Amino acid sequence: MSSATPSITHGGALEAPPRRRLPWQTAVKRVLGAIVVLWAAATLCFVLQELSPGDPAIAILGGSGARPTEQQLEQTNERYGLNDPVLERYGRFISNLATGDLGTSYQYKQPVTTLISEQVGPTLVLIFVSTALAWVIAVPLTLLTAGRGRARSSFGSGLEAFFAGVPPYWLGLVLLVVFAFELGWFPVTGGTSPDALLLPALTLALPLAGFLGQVTRDEFDRGLKQPFAISARTRGASENEVRRRHVLRHAMLPGITLTGWAIGATISGAVLVEIIYARPGLGQVLVNAVSNQDLPVVVGVTMLVALIYVVVNLLVDLLYVIVDPRLRTAGRAA
Amino acid sequence: MSTAIDPNAIGAPLPGGAPASAAGSRLSARVRGVRPAVALSVLFLALIVIAAIVPSLLTKGDPLGVNLAHSLQSPSLEFPFGTDQSGRSVYTRVIYGARESVLIGLGATAVGLGLAALLGVAAGLGGKVVDGGINRLLEVLFSFPGLLLALFLVAVFGSGVSTQIIAVGIASAPGYARMIRGQVLQVKGADYVIASKALGHPPSRTLFKNILPNAFRPLVVLATLGVGQSIVWASALSFLGLGVAPPAPEWGAMLDAGKDYIQTAWWLTLFPGAAIVAFTLAASCLGRYLQRRIEGETY
Numbered sequence: 001m002s003s004a005t006p007s008i009t010h011g012g013a014l015e016a017p018p019r020r021r022l023p024w025q026t027a028v029k030r031v032l033g034a035i036v037v038l039w040a041a042a043t044l045c046f047v048l049q050e051l052s053p054g055d056p057a058i059a060i061l062g063g064s065g066a067r068p069t070e071q072q073l074e075q076t077n078e079r080y081g082l083n084d085p086v087l088e089r090y091g092r093f094i095s096n097l098a099t100g101d102l103g104t105s106y107q108y109k110q111p112v113t114t115l116i117s118e119q120v121g122p123t124l125v126l127i128f129v130s131t132a133l134a135w136v137i138a139v140p141l142t143l144l145t146a147g148r149g150r151a152r153s154s155f156g157s158g159l160e161a162f163f164a165g166v167p168p169y170w171l172g173l174v175l176l177v178v179f180a181f182e183l184g185w186f187p188v189t190g191g192t193s194p195d196a197l198l199l200p201a202l203t204l205a206l207p208l209a210g211f212l213g214q215v216t217r218d219e220f221d222r223g224l225k226q227p228f229a230i231s232a233r234t235r236g237a238s239e240n241e242v243r244r245r246h247v248l249r250h251a252m253l254p255g256i257t258l259t260g261w262a263i264g265a266t267i268s269g270a271v272l273v274e275i276i277y278a279r280p281g282l283g284q285v286l287v288n289a290v291s292n293q294d295l296p297v298v299v300g301v302t303m304l305v306a307l308i309y310v311v312v313n314l315l316v317d318l319l320y321v322i323v324d325p326r327l328r329t330a331g332r333a334a
Numbered sequence: 335m336s337t338a339i340d341p342n343a344i345g346a347p348l349p350g351g352a353p354a355s356a357a358g359s360r361l362s363a364r365v366r367g368v369r370p371a372v373a374l375s376v377l378f379l380a381l382i383v384i385a386a387i388v389p390s391l392l393t394k395g396d397p398l399g400v401n402l403a404h405s406l407q408s409p410s411l412e413f414p415f416g417t418d419q420s421g422r423s424v425y426t427r428v429i430y431g432a433r434e435s436v437l438i439g440l441g442a443t444a445v446g447l448g449l450a451a452l453l454g455v456a457a458g459l460g461g462k463v464v465d466g467g468i469n470r471l472l473e474v475l476f477s478f479p480g481l482l483l484a485l486f487l488v489a490v491f492g493s494g495v496s497t498q499i500i501a502v503g504i505a506s507a508p509g510y511a512r513m514i515r516g517q518v519l520q521v522k523g524a525d526y527v528i529a530s531k532a533l534g535h536p537p538s539r540t541l542f543k544n545i546l547p548n549a550f551r552p553l554v555v556l557a558t559l560g561v562g563q564s565i566v567w568a569s570a571l572s573f574l575g576l577g578v579a580p581p582a583p584e585w586g587a588m589l590d591a592g593k594d595y596i597q598t599a600w601w602l603t604l605f606p607g608a609a610i611v612a613f614t615l616a617a618s619c620l621g622r623y624l625q626r627r628i629e630g631e632t633y
Binding site: 016040041045264265269275289302 | 470471473474475476477478479480481482483485486487488489490491492493562566569570573574575577589593596597600603604607608610611614615618
């Protein structure tokens with residue numbers, strides 16, 4: 001059936017079926033768009049690097065405190081190709097990036113890829129666990145408090161507003177004092193063992209849960225009044241069933257989109273949390289590189305984060321279709 | 335005291351403005367339900383403004399005066415927030431820290447909003463090519479999380495207060511720009527703009543008298559919400575040791591200095607952090623209140 005003719009099964013009298021492109025076409029378009037965004041991000045990184053007032057040759061030779069000689073500077077410029085014209089360096093930067101070569105750290109004289117790949121694991125684990133934990137906290141909180149009378153609702157939304165507004169670094173310090181020092185339930189710092197993961201993950205998860213809870217609650221309140229909720233009730237579903245099986249699903253949609261969007265804030269938070277808990281990961285690498293103006297490492301981490309952001313948001317679009325059956329049938333009808 | 339007047343000044347028109355009609359009493363009940371939080375926020379923000387302008391009104395101490403005899407004392411009557419490793423009163427330092435923290439927050443918000451206004455208005459009025467270009471740029475900037483973009487800028491330009499303000503400002507600009515663009519597009523199609531054009535007013539007059547004032551109205555709300563967020567991110571930079579240097583009484587720098595003593599002296603991190611949290615919550619509470627009022631006026 002051609003997608004332009006209204007179908008009876010789709011309720012042609014009420015609305016024309018949504019015109020959708022073939023799924024693979026949309027997917028290809030999205031992937032191409034993502035590549036363009038990454039290329040532009042890389043270009044922006046390059047331009048910012050060019051704007052840097054510092055001399056990279058001095059940074060490579062250990063900063064101005066090292067007092068490199070004129071000859072050393074000349075050699076370094078030659079070896080790193082710093083004297084080449086801008087366009088040539090830009091071309092080299094982009095083609096290296098495309099092949100996964102992020103250059104050499106000024107500080108450690110090691111390939112940036114090696115530095116990052118050694119440290120990326122714990123950070124990814126932290127981000128993944130805390131995002132999951134945020135949902136585990138946000139969903140029951142919404143289910144238990146949304147649309148259940150004034151007192152419960154405002155308790156829930158107050159809690160969410162508080163956690164959404166708390167800076168992760170302060171929350172981290174408070175949790176550290178209370179649960180690690182005073183109560184002694186968790187190890188204070190260090191390591192990547194599972195019990196050392198819980199406090200950092202909680203530090204990141206609580207603000208995210210507050211944020212997701214706020215969005216989910218709004219949508220939940222709206223969902224309770226939707227026709228599908230009313231029809232489920234008339235079919236004899238209990239209130240809890242309506243909330244759990246019908247309204248919650250509807251209410252999770254904006255939260256899912258925003259999880260992809262919030263992955264940026266979560267990564268920012270992860271940098272801080274890793275510093276607070278002295279947890280190995282990209283945070284330590286990045287902050288160390290920033291304070292030593294080790295630009296290749298900073299660019300490398302930034303590009304990696306941009307890549308994660310773009311990939312996660314592509315995945316979120318897919319997840320959206322899985323959670324919302326309305327989009328699935330619309331896709332099949334086309 | 336002058337601080338006691340402020341909440342009333344804002345709260346007063348509300349109960350008066352909602353007489354006891356059926357719908358009105360429901361509205362006033364809702365407004366009354368919100369008021370204590372808003373009043374408390376305004377009171378707290380007023381206190382912070384006083385601390386920023388004349389800190390000596392609220393504390394007699396010296397934020398930098400070292401007294402090793404008093405080092406690392408827990409909170410007491412003499413030192414309500416305790417003392418740090420050099421015997422300086424944490425309370426005095428939090429009060430004096432208001433100026434630097436708030437100025438950095440305001441500066442960063444101003445940089446962010448200024449840049450965003452430029453981009454947003456250009457995108458909203460510049461036609462398809464400019465709009466498309468700016469939208470792509472914003473999309474790219476969105477793929478750098480705020481703190482990372484700020485860290486990148488610090489890496490490029492070196493750490494310090496001015497970089498801190500500019501970096502946080504630039505990092506927050508894309509979000510604002512998108513909102514301003516939407517607002518400009520909305521206002522551009524409004525009847526009064528069409529009327530102004532139909533009356534034959536020159537485009538510059540329509541722009542400055544009709545489009546910009548109306549497009550920028552929601553900025554009051556954005557700015558209020560934004561100052562709180564800017565302070566959070568700016569003090570995050572200080573906390574990482576990339577902003578204000580530690581002896582200066584800035585809230586983020588105090589957190590950074592305090593975290594080395596966290597095992598023994600929790601008050602060094604609790605109170606500056608609480609100041610940041612309270613400021614953010616108060617700013618967002620006031621911001622949402624203003625938002626409701628502005629929306630109530632225009633729609």
